Amino acid sequence: MQILYMYSRQVIQRSFKMATPIRKSVELFYDVVSPYSWLAFEVMCRYQQKWNIDLKLRPFFLSGIMQGAGFHQPGPSKASYMGKDLKRQTDMYKVPFKMPRNPAEVILIKGSLNAGRFLTAVDMNCDQYLEELTRQLFLRVYYRDEDITEPASLMSAAAKAGIPEDLAKQLLSTIKDQAVKDRLRETTQAALDHGAFGSPTIVAHVDGKPQMFFGSDRMELMAHMLGEKWYGPLPELAKAKM
Ligand SMILES: N[C@@H](CCC(=O)N[C@@H](CS)C(=O)NCC(=O)O)C(=O)O
Numbered sequence: 001m002q003i004l005y006m007y008s009r010q011v012i013q014r015s016f017k018m019a020t021p022i023r024k025s026v027e028l029f030y031d032v033v034s035p036y037s038w039l040a041f042e043v044m045c046r047y048q049q050k051w052n053i054d055l056k057l058r059p060f061f062l063s064g065i066m067q068g069a070g071f072h073q074p075g076p077s078k079a080s081y082m083g084k085d086l087k088r089q090t091d092m093y094k095v096p097f098k099m100p101r102n103p104a105e106v107i108l109i110k111g112s113l114n115a116g117r118f119l120t121a122v123d124m125n126c127d128q129y130l131e132e133l134t135r136q137l138f139l140r141v142y143y144r145d146e147d148i149t150e151p152a153s154l155m156s157a158a159a160k161a162g163i164p165e166d167l168a169k170q171l172l173s174t175i176k177d178q179a180v181k182d183r184l185r186e187t188t189q190a191a192l193d194h195g196a197f198g199s200p201t202i203v204a205h206v207d208g209k210p211q212m213f214f215g216s217d218r219m220e221l222m223a224h225m226l227g228e229k230w231y232g233p234l235p236e237l238a239k240a241k242m
Contacts, residue, residue: 024226025054029191029201031062032119032137032148033112035086039093039216040200041134043233050235051228053204057130059119062199063111064188069197089216093233100145115148117175120184122163125171132161 028044030037041057048055065071074082083099090097100106115137123130136157140146147153151172158168174180191201194212202213206225213222223230231238 021052023052023054025056025205026222026226027056027058027203027205029058029060029187029196029199029203030134031060031065031112031199032115032134032141033107034062034199035090035097035099035142036216037200038097038138038142039089039095039233040202040219041138042093042095043216043219044202045131046233046235047228050231051223051226053226053228057123057127057134058187058191059116059123059130059134059184060188060191060196060199060201061113061116061184063113064185065191065196065198065201068188068192071197093216096139096143098143098145100141106141106145110147110149112148114150114154114175116184117180118154118158118172120187121171121174121177121180124180124183126163126167129158129161129163133157133163136160 026044028040030041032038044055047053086097086099119130119133119137122133137148139160140148140153140157148157154172155165155168158171159165163171191203194201194203194210196212196214198214200214200216202218202222203210204213204222204226205211211222211225219233220230
């Protein structure tokens with residue numbers, strides 16, 4: 001009886017192992033000042049339960065990437081194309097995007113250093129809020145054309161993300177701490193080390209090897225490499241139709 005019990009346990013364990021493929025990890029490097037990163041962020045959030053992956057959100061600092069990778073400003077034709085491309089893409093992805101009145105000021109002058117540090121502090125201390133805080137910051141910049149540099153702006157995004165006020169205040173008070181600055185720098189460097197030159201940068205770990213993808217429009221290719229199925233940017237609707 002004892003032997004039979006041990007044997008059946010072994011069989012169950014073996015078949016359980018066979019039926020449970022190893023989870024792959026996917027790192028999404030993003031900056032909330034990058035509108036294309038919002039698309040990648042929403043799509044990855046929609047797929048994180050669908051695919052056999054562990055999604056790690058990795059807020060980085062796009063200016064650091066641009067400096068590290070030697071970025072050139074887009075010329076007028078590319079800038080005008082990008083405006084149209086974003087409108088088309090966000091319509092298709094159902095992301096409520098609106099171009100801010102002065103994108104150059106938002107991206108180049110005001111920037112995202114404080115927002116990136118705040119996201120980093122949240123990631124370090126209570127990462128259960130990271131996804132919703134990220135979404136709320138994107139909504140501020142690329143839907144309501146609101147500031148993301150002032151403490152009051154970050155507090156308001158935190159409240160919308162469900163972070164208790166005392167905790168948000170405490171986290172905000174750490175954004176200039178060396179540990180937070182270092183962590184944001186390390187994350188940015190990690191992306192550069194993977195070959196990043198812009199945002200979003202996605203690193204999928206396939207068979208132990210990191211594969212770097214640039215852009216929210218590389219999802220189908222990434223799914224193929226992960227051995228997962230791509231149902232388009234709206235997987236829930238695709239399922240409903242089937
Ligand atoms: N085709 C990409 C474009 C992404 C993109 O242009 N990202 C900008 C920041 S919003 C960037 O990093 N540009 C750097 C580059 O193109 O080298 C997509 O659909 O996501």
